[in-house]
Amino acid sequence: MVTLPPGPLLDSRVNAVIARLEAARRRPSNGGPRGNAANVQDPFAYADYGFSIVPEQGDLIYLLCRALGATRVAEFATSVGMSTLYFAAAVRDNGGGLVIGSEIVPQKAAAARRNLQDAGLADLIDLREGDARETLRDLGGPVDFVLIDGWPGGEAPSLARQVMEMVAPQIRTGGLVMNDNAEADYLSYVRDTASGFRSMSLPLKGATELSVKVG
Numbered sequence: 001m002v003t004l005p006p007g008p009l010l011d012s013r014v015n016a017v018i019a020r021l022e023a024a025r026r027r028p029s030n031g032g033p034r035g036n037a038a039n040v041q042d043p044f045a046y047a048d049y050g051f052s053i054v055p056e057q058g059d060l061i062y063l064l065c066r067a068l069g070a071t072r073v074a075e076f077a078t079s080v081g082m083s084t085l086y087f088a089a090a091v092r093d094n095g096g097g098l099v100i101g102s103e104i105v106p107q108k109a110a111a112a113r114r115n116l117q118d119a120g121l122a123d124l125i126d127l128r129e130g131d132a133r134e135t136l137r138d139l140g141g142p143v144d145f146v147l148i149d150g151w152p153g154g155e156a157p158s159l160a161r162q163v164m165e166m167v168a169p170q171i172r173t174g175g176l177v178m179n180d181n182a183e184a185d186y187l188s189y190v191r192d193t194a195s196g197f198r199s200m201s202l203p204l205k206g207a208t209e210l211s212v213k214v215g
Helices: 012-023 055-068 082-093 106-118 159-170 184-190
Strands: 072-076 098-103 125-129 143-148 171-179 197-202 208-213
Touching: 012 055, 012 082, 012 106, 055 082, 055 143, 055 171, 072 082, 072 159, 082 098, 082 106, 082 125, 082 143, 098 106, 106 125, 143 159, 159 171, 159 184, 171 184, 184 197, 184 208
Parallel strands: 072 098, 072 143, 098 125, 143 171
Antiparallel strands: 171 208, 197 208
16 A cells, blocks of 8 residues: 555545555556557557546645635546545535546446545546546536546547537636646647636646636
8 A cells, every 4th residue: 555645635535545546556568548659549448547647636636626615626537536536525625516527438437436435425426428528518517627637649639628628618717727648739728818718837747737717
């Protein structure tokens, strides 16, 4: 079991699941979606691997959600539920709400549900299986925070750009977006002031883009 450094999330049950997922973190021998061009378009090729944010990013998500008083958040993609744990813990600690997840690989969706159940957070999750370009089309109202961390690479427009353009109108003014893979066309979108966002790169996991909706 991995021992996590002290962080803002104090629930021992949630932290135990996060530590277990962190201990199980591994990369495919071929380098994963970024290292194997033949499989970069096929998320099902890595159904047994959970590509997730790292705990430092999760801690930031938790803190920002607490600061926002976030009660409605969404993510692309859920994978095995690492980011979902941080979102759900923050929403619960803010008094309750909803985390809308999206995952196209059934095995990963099932693993995420098990992990969230183990953490005692399953009742806060609406996990939608299928293509996020469909499942996140209607979030049912404004959201406070969105994570864009889906399948990287491929032909432009990237999945990140497509999903971001779709969910952007559903993010409330003052809401936040985090991106994990730094897709070039995604960065071009959020860094264009005409998009209604202001954005910066953070030195987490290589580069993590954090954006706020200002209009």
